[in-house]
Amino acid sequence: MTRPDSAALRARMMTLHPAEMDLSLDRVHRLLTTLGNPERNLPPVVHIAGTNGKGSTLAMLRAGLEAADQRVHAYTSPNLVRFNERIRLAGAEIDEPTLVDVLSDTLNANGAAEITYFEATTIAAFLAFSRVPADTLLLEVGLGGRLDVTNVIEAPQLTVITPVSYDHQDFLGDTLAQIAAEKAGILKRGVPCVLGPQEDEALEVIEQHAARLGVPLLAHGQHWHVWEERGRLVFQDETGLLDLPMPVLRGPHQIMNAGTALAALRHLGHDEPACAAAITRAEWPARMQRLRTGPLVAAAPGVELWLDGGHNIAAGAALAETLRAMPARPTHLICGMLDNKDCAGFLAALAPLVRGLQAVGIPDTAHAARPEDIVCAAEANDIPAETAPSVAEALARIIAAQPDARVLICGSLYLAGHVLTENG
The missing domain is CATH 3.40.1190.10 (Mur-like, catalytic domain)
Structure with a gap:
C-alpha cells in the first residue's frame, strides 16, 4: 500500500x-x-x-x-x-x-x-x-x-x-x-x-x-x-x-x-x-523583499520590484515609512488581500506615496477579497485603482504607463507565497 x-x-x-x-x-x-x-x-x-x-x-x-x-x-x-x-x-x-x-x-x-x-x-x-x-x-x-x-x-x-x-x-x-x-x-x-x-x-x-x-x-x-x-x-x-x-x-x-x-x-x-x-544574517522572505530574478523581473527590466506580506494597519504604516526612506521613484501597488482585513486602513498611510493600484485576487485562497472591493478601498483613500486578472497582467499595465516604476506587491502573505511560487 x-x-x-x-x-x-x-x-x-x-x-x-x-x-x-x-x-x-x-x-x-x-x-x-x-x-x-x-x-x-x-x-x-x-x-x-x-x-x-x-x-x-x-x-x-x-x-x-x-x-x-x-x-x-x-x-x-x-x-x-x-x-x-x-x-x-x-x-x-x-x-x-x-x-x-x-x-x-x-x-x-x-x-x-x-x-x-x-x-x-x-x-x-x-x-x-x-x-x-x-x-x-x-x-x-x-x-x-x-x-x-x-x-x-x-x-x-x-x-x-x-x-x-x-x-x-x-x-x-x-x-x-x-x-x-x-x-x-x-x-x-x-x-x-x-x-x-x-x-x-x-x-x-x-x-x-x-x-x-x-x-x-x-x-x-x-x-x-x-x-x-x-x-x-x-x-x-x-x-x-x-x-x-x-x-x-x-x-x-x-x-x-x-x-x-x-x-x-x-x-x-x-x-x-x-x-x-x-x-x-537574518533571512525572512516577503518582508520588503527585492525581487531580482524570475519571470516577473525578466518581464519588467526597468522596474524596481518589491514584495511584502504585511496586511494590517500597522503593516501599512511600516511600509509607508519604508517607502518614504527610499530614493524617490514613481511607486505603484499590486494589492491582494483577505476579505477579513481592513483594506482601507492598510492603504491609508500608503496613499500619499503611490501613483496607482492594481487590485488582484489571490488564487486558490479561501476568503480572498474581491478585487472590486480592494478598488473601492483604494478609491476611498484617493488612490487611482483598477482590477487586474493576475499579477503578471497588473505588472504589464504598470510598465506600459510607467516603465521606470517602483512596484510593491503587497497585502497578504498568501499573495506573497503565490508570487514567490510563480516567480520561481
Missing part, C-alpha cells in the same frame, strides 16, 4: 475541523495527552507573540543563536511556498519523511475527533521538536496568545511580545486593550518577558498582567533602547552599548524588531558577535 504524502495527510486534517468553532485549548490538551505530552519534552522555549514583527524578530533570533553554534528549532506560520517552511528542526526545514511520520502519528492518535488544522499541525510540530535534540525552540504564536495552540508550553525560558496593534478583531477584541490582554496570555509566572515598543493602552494592560504574575519585564524605552545613528544601529541596555551594522531586513521598523531580538539575545547571555549576526 502506498504511503500517503504530507499533502494528503494535511488534507485529511482539514476534514476534521469542528462544525462550530470555539477558541479553547480542550481539543489540544486531549490530543497531546493521547500522544504522551510531547510539549513537555522540548528544548528551552522562547515564545513570541505580537501583531507585527514576530517573524522578523524570530528570524533575527535564529540567526544570532545559530551564529553562537546553537542547534535551533523554529516554528512559524503561515508558510509562503511549502508547508515544510513552518517547522525547522535543528537548523533545517523538516524533510518529507519526518513530516509524514509526525502527521501520521497525530492523525492516528486523534482518530475521528474534531480538531482544527492549525491545532493538528502544531501538535505534529511538537512531536517533531520532541524527537530531535536542540538547544532552543523559537515558537511563534499563530493567533493571539492566551488561547493559541502554542500556549500549552507551561514554563518557557523567555517570552517576547512584539508591537501590538489591530488585527483579527473578530477573535481578539475591538480595542487595543482587549487585543493586548490576549497577547499577554503567553506570560508565565516568574518567566522574563522582552517587550517591544507598545502603544500606551497596550503597555498598561501587559504591565498589569506582568505584575500579577511576577514577570520581570525587559521593556523598550525603559530597560533597553535602540536607534539609528550615522548609518549604524545603536543598542543600549543595562549591560552596555552595542554599535552594530544596520539590519539586513529592510525598513525603519526593522530597527525596533532588531532591538527586540537583541534584548532577548542579551538576556540569554549571548555576546556581541551573536548580536551582530542576528541583524546581518
Whole structure:
C-alpha cells in the first residue's frame, strides 16, 4: 500500500475541523495527552507573540543563536511556498519523511475527533521538536496568545511580545486593550518577558498582567533602547552599548524588531558577535523583499520590484515609512488581500506615496477579497485603482504607463507565497 504524502495527510486534517468553532485549548490538551505530552519534552522555549514583527524578530533570533553554534528549532506560520517552511528542526526545514511520520502519528492518535488544522499541525510540530535534540525552540504564536495552540508550553525560558496593534478583531477584541490582554496570555509566572515598543493602552494592560504574575519585564524605552545613528544601529541596555551594522531586513521598523531580538539575545547571555549576526544574517522572505530574478523581473527590466506580506494597519504604516526612506521613484501597488482585513486602513498611510493600484485576487485562497472591493478601498483613500486578472497582467499595465516604476506587491502573505511560487 502506498504511503500517503504530507499533502494528503494535511488534507485529511482539514476534514476534521469542528462544525462550530470555539477558541479553547480542550481539543489540544486531549490530543497531546493521547500522544504522551510531547510539549513537555522540548528544548528551552522562547515564545513570541505580537501583531507585527514576530517573524522578523524570530528570524533575527535564529540567526544570532545559530551564529553562537546553537542547534535551533523554529516554528512559524503561515508558510509562503511549502508547508515544510513552518517547522525547522535543528537548523533545517523538516524533510518529507519526518513530516509524514509526525502527521501520521497525530492523525492516528486523534482518530475521528474534531480538531482544527492549525491545532493538528502544531501538535505534529511538537512531536517533531520532541524527537530531535536542540538547544532552543523559537515558537511563534499563530493567533493571539492566551488561547493559541502554542500556549500549552507551561514554563518557557523567555517570552517576547512584539508591537501590538489591530488585527483579527473578530477573535481578539475591538480595542487595543482587549487585543493586548490576549497577547499577554503567553506570560508565565516568574518567566522574563522582552517587550517591544507598545502603544500606551497596550503597555498598561501587559504591565498589569506582568505584575500579577511576577514577570520581570525587559521593556523598550525603559530597560533597553535602540536607534539609528550615522548609518549604524545603536543598542543600549543595562549591560552596555552595542554599535552594530544596520539590519539586513529592510525598513525603519526593522530597527525596533532588531532591538527586540537583541534584548532577548542579551538576556540569554549571548555576546556581541551573536548580536551582530542576528541583524546581518537574518533571512525572512516577503518582508520588503527585492525581487531580482524570475519571470516577473525578466518581464519588467526597468522596474524596481518589491514584495511584502504585511496586511494590517500597522503593516501599512511600516511600509509607508519604508517607502518614504527610499530614493524617490514613481511607486505603484499590486494589492491582494483577505476579505477579513481592513483594506482601507492598510492603504491609508500608503496613499500619499503611490501613483496607482492594481487590485488582484489571490488564487486558490479561501476568503480572498474581491478585487472590486480592494478598488473601492483604494478609491476611498484617493488612490487611482483598477482590477487586474493576475499579477503578471497588473505588472504589464504598470510598465506600459510607467516603465521606470517602483512596484510593491503587497497585502497578504498568501499573495506573497503565490508570487514567490510563480516567480520561481
